[in-house]
Amino acid sequence: MHENPRTLTMKPLVSILIPAYNAEKWIAQTLQSAIAQTWPHKEIIVINDGSSDGTAEILRRFGSKEVTVVSTENRGLPAAVNHALRLSQGDYIQELDADDLLAPDKIERQLAALREGDSKRVLLSSPWAPFYYRTRSARFVQNSLCEDLSPVEWLLRKMRDNAHMQNATWLVSRELVEAAGPWDKRLHYDQDGEYFARVVMASERIRFISGTGIFYRINSPLTRISHIGTSNKKKDSLLLSMKLHIQYLRSLEESERVRNACVAYLRNWYYVFYPSRPDAIVELQALAAQLQGRLEPPRLTWKYAWMERMFGLKAAKWAEITLPTFKDSCVRLFDSAMYKLEATHGAPSLGVDALRESAK
Numbered sequence: 344m345h346e347n348p349r350t351l352t353m354k355p356l357v358s359i360l361i362p363a364y365n366a367e368k369w370i371a372q373t374l375q376s377a378i379a380q381t382w383p384h385k386e387i388i389v390i391n392d393g394s395s396d397g398t399a400e401i402l403r404r405f406g407s408k409e410v411t412v413v414s415t416e417n418r419g420l421p422a423a424v425n426h427a428l429r430l431s432q433g434d435y436i437q438e439l440d441a442d443d444l445l446a447p448d449k450i451e452r453q454l455a456a457l458r459e460g461d462s463k464r465v466l467l468s469s470p471w472a473p474f475y476y477r478t479r480s481a482r483f484v485q486n487s488l489c490e491d492l493s494p495v496e497w498l499l500r501k502m503r504d505n506a507h508m509q510n511a512t513w514l515v516s517r518e519l520v521e522a523a524g525p526w527d528k529r530l531h532y533d534q535d536g537e538y539f540a541r542v543v544m545a546s547e548r549i550r551f552i553s554g555t556g557i558f559y560r561i562n563s564p565l566t567r568i569s570h571i572g573t574s575n576k577k578k579d580s581l582l583l584s585m586k587l588h589i590q591y592l593r594s595l596e597e598s599e600r601v602r603n604a605c606v607a608y609l610r611n612w613y614y615v616f617y618p619s620r621p622d623a624i625v626e627l628q629a630l631a632a633q634l635q636g637r638l639e640p641p642r643l644t645w646k647y648a649w650m651e652r653m654f655g656l657k658a659a660k661w662a663e664i665t666l667p668t669f670k671d672s673c674v675r676l677f678d679s680a681m682y683k684l685e686a687t688h689g690a691p692s693l694g695v696d697a698l699r700e701s702a703k
Contacts, residue, residue, distance in 0.1 A: 354384045357450050357514070358433030361389045362423035366441035367397040369560065374405050376444040382451040386411065388427045393417025421526035421534050428520065436515045438535075443511050444478065444558040452555045453514040463518035466546035470556035471509040475675050476682035478558045492549045495595040498540060502588060502608035510535040511557040519545055532577035533584040544591050561675075571615055578615060582623050585612060586630070606636030614641040 359377045363370050370389075377387050391399055391414040402412045415426065424438065437450060453467040470489065472481035486506040488497060500506055515523075522545035526538045543549065571577045589605045609631050616623040617640060631638045643651055643659055650659035 355434035355454065356432060357382055357385045357435045357437055357454075358427075358431035359385060359387045359437045359439055359445075359450075360424060360427035360431060361387065361439050361441055362392055362420055362427065363389055363394060363398055363402070363441040364392040364417065364420075364423070365394045365396045365398060367394070367401055369442040370398055371401055371405075373439065373441055373444060374402075374410065376447070377439060378405075378409065379447050380445060380450050381448045382454065385409070385450070386431065386433060388413070388430050390415060390423040390427050392419070392423040419528065419531070421528045421530060421538075425525045425528070428525070434517055436517065436520050437511070438513070438515075439511045439557075440560075442560040442562065443509075444560070445511065446555045446557065449555045449557060450514060453552050456550055456552045462547060463516040464522075464545070464547040465516075466519060466542060466549045467514040468508065468549055468551045469512045469514075470553060471512050471559050472556065473559045473561050475561055475678040477678055477685065479685075480678070481558055483556065488551075489553075490551050492551075494543050494546050494549065495592070495601075497543050497549050498588070498592045498595065499601060499604045501540075502592060502611075503604035505608070505611040508539070509557060509559045510539060511559070513539060513542070515542055527587075530580045530584060532571060532574075532580040534580075537584040537587055540588055540591050544595060561671075573619075575620070578620060578623065581612065581615060582626070585609065585627075589630070589634075602634045602636070605634050606631055606638075609634075609636075609638060613638050617641050 357380075359380070361370075361373060361377065366373075374387070374389070377385075387410045389402055389405075389410065389412045391402055391412060393414075393416045399414060406412050411430070413426070413430065415423070428436070435450075435454070437445075439445060449469060453469060456467060457465065468488075470483045472478075472483050474481040484507075486508075487500040487504045488506045488508050492500070501508070519542055523538065523541040526534055530537055571581065585608065588608065592601055592605065609627055613624075613627060616627065618624070628638050642648070643656075643663055647659045647663040650662055
């Protein structure tokens with residue numbers, strides 16, 4: 344392990360926080376990736392958020408001096424993370440979903456990127472690679488957020504480009520955690536997006552560390568917390584998060600480019616509410632008008648627009664929603680079969696080399 348002089352003398356404690364709800368299928372792998380971190384000075388806190396499957400039994404096998412397991416009644420993701428934060432003692436916080444994986448040197452490399460004279464308001468980011476079952480085939484996501492940025496530029500790009508940075512990519516100082524405040528328990532969708540927008544807003548700058556990162560597991564659409572479907576509770580949560588995002592960005596800079604980015608952000612998510620939520624549509628249109636923009640009815644992508652002319656709008660919309668899900672299921676089934684086949688032949692379980700190659 345290679346450490347710079349700063350980490351040798353300070354040895355900050357890193358708290359790895361894992362909220363778990365009905366996570367029996369993957370929680371063991373996730374914990375193994377946390378335990379295997381090459382940064383030695385760490386604590387791991389798992390909150391079993393009222394799981395009704397075998398999660399608790401699996402977690403009991405991991406309880407140790409380094410791994411603390413706390414079981415609570417089911418109160419939702421924000422409450423679970425907030426509980427873990429209250430229990431944590433770390434100088435830095437690493438949050439990790441119960442089905443995702445950390446590259447072994449993720450924390451070490453991020454801490455090594457700190458420079459002499461850096462304040463605790465420097466926010467550390469890293470790459471993320473989506474995968475189904477096999478991490479060896481995972482490839483790094485390249486978007487406009489994958490570089491050193493100021494807080495205003497980071498939020499502007501996220502909203503303008505509809506860019507995503509998975510929540511486990513961050514390594515956050517205790518000072519930034521306290522400045523950002525707790526996770527918002529009102530939210531049932533985009534909880535992490537809203538929270539880390541506040542962390543970004545409280546930071547001095549974002550430093551992007553390539554060559555390591557996290558593996559983001561893509562679960563079945565119907566079981567993902569990010570799946571909205573027809574849930575009005577999640578739509579209401581998304582609407583609140585969108586309004587908060589716009590408020591945060593405009594508090595950092597009030598300009599034409601910021602207003603344009605906010606309107607683009609509204610357009611990116613307008614389809615979720617159109618036409619099923621006329622109340623939200625009115626609110627979003629009024630917000631766009633305040634930003635000197637306007638929202639047009641969402642159009643089908645070019646892949647499905649021709650279907651509208653031949654089969655009608657209803658059929659085209661059905662195809663736009665259903666066919667990608669069907670394709671996703673086929674790819675998932677293939678990857679699952681290959682994962683099981685490779686496991687019988689002792690293939691590597693964590694594709695760190697693949698992640699590094701794709702990050703170049």
